[in-house]
Amino acid sequence: MSEKKSILNVTVWNEYRHERNEQACHDVYPDGIHGCIKSFLDPDPTLNVRLAALDDPEQGLPDEVLNSTDVLLWWGHMAHHEVSDALVEKIRDRVYRGKMGLIVLHSGHHSKVFKAVVGTNGNLSWGRDQNEIVWNLLPGHPITAGIPDHFELFEELYCEPFYVPQPDELVFGSWFEDGFIFRSGLCYYRGAGKVFYFQPGHEYDRSFYNPYVRRIIQNAVKWAAPNEIVYPIENGCPCIQYKLNDKFGQ
Amino acid sequence: MSEKKSILNVTVWNEYRHERNEQACHDVYPDGIHGCIKSFLDPDPTLNVRLAALDDPEQGLPDEVLNSTDVLLWWGHMAHHEVSDALVEKIRDRVYRGKMGLIVLHSGHHSKVFKAVVGTNGNLSWGRDQNEIVWNLLPGHPITAGIPDHFELFEELYCEPFYVPQPDELVFGSWFEDGFIFRSGLCYYRGAGKVFYFQPGHEYDRSFYNPYVRRIIQNAVKWAAPNEIVYPIENGCPCIQYKLNDKFGQ
Amino acid sequence: MSEKKSILNVTVWNEYRHERNEQACHDVYPDGIHGCIKSFLDPDPTLNVRLAALDDPEQGLPDEVLNSTDVLLWWGHMAHHEVSDALVEKIRDRVYRGKMGLIVLHSGHHSKVFKAVVGTNGNLSWGRDQNEIVWNLLPGHPITAGIPDHFELFEELYCEPFYVPQPDELVFGSWFEDGFIFRSGLCYYRGAGKVFYFQPGHEYDRSFYNPYVRRIIQNAVKWAAPNEIVYPIENGCPCIQYKLNDKFGQ
Amino acid sequence: MSEKKSILNVTVWNEYRHERNEQACHDVYPDGIHGCIKSFLDPDPTLNVRLAALDDPEQGLPDEVLNSTDVLLWWGHMAHHEVSDALVEKIRDRVYRGKMGLIVLHSGHHSKVFKAVVGTNGNLSWGRDQNEIVWNLLPGHPITAGIPDHFELFEELYCEPFYVPQPDELVFGSWFEDGFIFRSGLCYYRGAGKVFYFQPGHEYDRSFYNPYVRRIIQNAVKWAAPNEIVYPIENGCPCIQYKLNDKFGQ
Structure with a gap:
């Protein structure tokens, strides 16, 4: 059972290969996308x-880190298949039991984590870098706080x-100059947890x-934070051994 | 109570002013948009x-017509305010009680009928005629049957x-060449009825x-048709005078 | 345009007839349900x-009150028809433009306000007072913060x-002892605003x-509060006079 | 690419252990639940x-069966863990690509198939057999065609x-006599396919x-049937090599 927390533990997970191996990418994100x-956020x-990061011990998420994470951000691309199934299952379980929110960025749409948590193959079409206009489709939503009706990337x-x-x-929904659209900001309730997918974040572009x-990701961290849940949520199907209505004295 | 019908009565309601008063519009739709x-559909x-049509007796929908209509299509633009509030209320009631489906086309987004039935002010932004690409966002849905992943208007x-x-x-979602997007095909359950809004259909363009x-509208007519409802749905709040669980012999 | 506010102006609107005219109701709520x-909340x-209250000047919501209200709570029952259509339209407009959240309680399901804002006839069935068990169906949602998996009324x-x-x-969903269920806590985005309907609150019962x-209503006030919207939202359909993509230098 | 089919191939998959091993269950379903x-349906x-059935060769779903199945019904309980992960992945892929609808019955909520396709841990609470009242919550939906406002099990x-x-x-939503409720009929769009979960069907009870x-399952088979999809949907992320708007001659 959790009290509403005054401090949120946020873990930014990054595959962190492109930035170390490709100069053009390193030039854009010298400290890594996660950095x-x-x-x-700091x-x-x-x-x-x-x-x-993926190449950290235990793929960056040993139990003591994962189990103290309130909101997990996930960026991955070329090494989705290297992420261990056991880790994916732990993440999925933690989200479903309402212990942790999940924010999946850009090419994370095809990560094991996104596919398993949300229930999708994560497939989309893609192409050359180009002008994008992001449209705000739900101005009453906390993730759009402070965001104009549209902005460009x-x-x-x-x-x-x-x-x-x-x-x-x-x-959010996005216009791309070559004739395409994309649903670019998506909120999912999953189990007792929350998931936000956000499309921008190509490793050679400067969207971050x-x-x-930045404001959207800041907002999303607050939105995805675990709720104040005052009863235990285990991973299982408890058997009810009583009549709840007995107390009414029928 | 209704049985599943082998024949659907479809009424195509059209404001029918532009086509009679403007040559360019008449040239595109000489029999009217409804024609x-x-x-x-025929x-x-x-x-x-x-x-x-609006200028027909009783604004085209005397009770004997309305009450035998299974699916109502609605196109209006310049004369939304002329439609009688009493007629709007009858349409709204018929949809909510599951007697009739409603398909609202193009500028009908601002009609009294759409606003009252769906719960919206119907506001959007608009501009010059231009190239549009309509994207199929839900390929499993009956309204997208036979529709490719995108098409142009x-x-x-x-x-x-x-x-x-x-x-x-x-x-459906649409791309417009000047940098804009639009949610262009929307399904709503309302009460015991169904509503489809579809954006194409400007009076000077040839979308119809x-x-x-055409296929989308044909599909939508079938989708919006009243369900086989086997219990009475009146407009009111019935008072329950019995314990439903008495029969269980507690 | 609004900044995120540190203080929310909350107006609790009550029909306030039962409590003044019926002793049993007065005994439960001597200061009125709104009191x-x-x-x-205080x-x-x-x-x-x-x-x-309904019998206050201008039905309790003169423009200076309504236009400074961030969240409006609404309880009405026997006098729904007395509420002026013009006032309903003002409330609807304010919610749709994202200036005000709306919380509708109990018999407010049949109010003009609820029906117009949400798009419903508000019809349900009803019966004798009895034991109810409210179930928490979305433990990740801010309105369920601090609420157990179920509680009784x-x-x-x-x-x-x-x-x-x-x-x-x-x-929320509710179990009633006589064999019935009810969707008892409902969130709606409408326009740029938010609406919460909550079923408890009969004038002779002590649910408040x-x-x-109490916690749910406190949570709902925070959830329904207007978002930080940084662009103008008027009631109308602006005409776009430019190509947004011109700046891309195509 | 598929044409709308005049004949639907329906495969009823059953774990088929209880009925063969437990007399009480065999007495209720001598030909198995699937029979x-x-x-x-016949x-x-x-x-x-x-x-x-699970104990058939290739767990009942060799490729030639699976790949000619339009709608798959799934009942499992005690042997969820025995179902091969490879088979689950094939089913998930076929649903997501819109080739097959999926109907999951009763204890199938905890099957690998349901959890993987929908994105859930499938957890619920459960208890003794008792009176249930199933309520029709969406009378306009094709799965409720011919179903009254409520019925008992x-x-x-x-x-x-x-x-x-x-x-x-x-x-559908259900009332249970001991004080509990359950969301008992759920429709999900997943990828280009459709999924229906329906709660009744305990192996010792006579719900089937x-x-x-029976009518609900008949309706659900029709609802879940693959749509007429006229473009290829592979499992992957195609790269777009052209500008769609080139044809507009900008």
Whole structure:
């Protein structure tokens, strides 16, 4: 059982291969994509931000880290298949039991984690980098707080068909100059937890420096944080041994 | 109480002012937009299609017509305010009680009927005619049967923000060449009835001649048809005078 | 345009007839249902709570009150028809433009306000007061923060079929001892605003003294509060006079 | 690419252990639960119904069967863990690519198939057999065609919290005499396919003889059938090599 927390433990997980192996990518994100994300989350005194990477021990998420994480951000691309199934199952379980929110960024759409947690093959179409306009489709939603009706990015093309479940809330949709659209911001309730998928974040583009992308991720961390759940949620199907209505004296 | 019907009574309601008063519009739709729609629904022997127009007696929908209509299609634009509130209330009631499906086309987004039935102000932004690409977002849905992953139209710009409720099913989304997107095909359950909104259909453009637009409207008529409801649905709040569980002999 | 507010102006609107005219009801809520609700919202220093009643001048919501209200709570029953259509339209507009959240309680399901804002006839079935068990269906949702998996009330029977739109989030469902169920906590995004419907609150029962009901309403006030919207939302359909993609230098 | 089919190939998969090993269960379903289901689907001349069981070769679903199945029904309970992960992956892929609909019955909530396809741990609470009242929550939905507003069963208790994603359509909800409720009929769009979960069907109870349960399953088979999809859907992320808007001659 959890009390509402004054400090959120945020873990930014990054595959962290592109930035180390490709100069063009390193030039954009010298501290890694995760390092860049940490830099704009850190100023918030209510967040305690840690970094994790695929090539760290235990793929960056040993139990003591995972089990103290309130919100997990996930960026992966070329090495999805290397992530251990056991780790995916632990993440999935933690989200479903409401212990942790999950934010999946860009090419994470094809990660084992996203596919397993949300229930999708994660398939989409993609293409050359180009101009994108992100549209705010749900101005009442906490993730759109402070975001204008639209803003522009230069991004890798991600486009429909995107074979995801209809989201509980479709927050952003995007226009791409070559004639394509994409549902680019998606909220899912899963089990007792929450998941946000957000499309921007190609490793050669500068979206994580965009102030609106930053604000959206900041908002999403707060939105995805675990709720104050005051009863135990285990992974199992408890057997009810009593009549709940006995107390009514029928 | 209704049995599943072998013949659907379809009424195509059209404001029918533009086509009579503007040559350019008359040239595109010489029999009116409603006449054009009837022409591609008529070949289906399971449909009995009637026409109705604002300037007909009782605004085209006297009780004997309305009360025998299974699916109502609605196109209006310049004269939304002329439609009688009493008629709107009758339509709303018939949809909510599951007697009739409703398909709202193009500028009908701002009709009293759409706003009252769905719960919206119907507001959107709009602009010059331009190239549109309609994307199929839900290939498993009956309204997308036979529709490719995308198709092209030349249409009036309709764009986000579109202040509609999140639909039960978001079926189509559209790209517009000037940098805009629009949720262009929306399914709503309302009461015991169903509503489909579809964006194409500007009075000067030829969308109602497009084979995919035609197929979508044909599909939507079948989707929106009243369900086989085997219990009475009145407009009111019945008082329950018994314990349903008495029969269990507690 | 609005900044995120540190203080929320909450107006609790009550029909306030039962409590003045019926002794049994007065005995339960001597200060009115609205007074009782105010009493458990007032301790929160971030809320500025005002009372409004049908028989107050301008039905309790003159423009200066309505236009400074961030969250409106609504309880009505016997006098729904007396509420002015013009006032309903003002409330609907304010919610749709994201200026105000709306919380509708108990018999407010049949109010003009609920029906117009959400898009429903508000119909349900009802019956004798009895034992109710409220089930928490979405433990990750902010409105269920601090609420157990279930809790008990003694309430007027409200039961399915409830002819409301499928909610964006179904938060609570209720069991009633006579054999009935009810979707008892419903979240709706409408326009740029948010609406919560909550079933408990019969004028002769003591639900507004229940600590979980109180916590839920406290949570709902925070959830329904207007978002930080940084662009103008008027009631109308603006015409776009430019190509958004011109800046890309195509 | 598929044409709309005049005949649907339906495969009823059953774990088929209880009925062979437990007399009480054999007495209720002497031909197995799958045999009983086949018996009430067979009279429909548009359905071609086959049986499959866990202990059949290749767990009942060799490729030639699976790849010619339009709708798969799934009943499992004590041997969920025996179902091969490779088979689960094939089923999941076929549903996501819109080749096959999936109907999961009763204790199938905890099957690998349901958990993987929908994105859930499938957890619920359960208890003794008792009186259940199933309520029709969406009378406009094709799965409720011909179903009254409620009907009664005697069933194993399944109750909330049920840790499933919010469904696209919540079709049925159930009251249980001991004080519990359950979301008992759930529709999910997943990828290009459709999934229906339905709670009745305990191996010792007679729900599959109930005429409403039978009608619901008949309706669900039609609802879940693959759509007429006219473009290829492979399992992968195609790269777009062209500008779709080039044809517009910008």
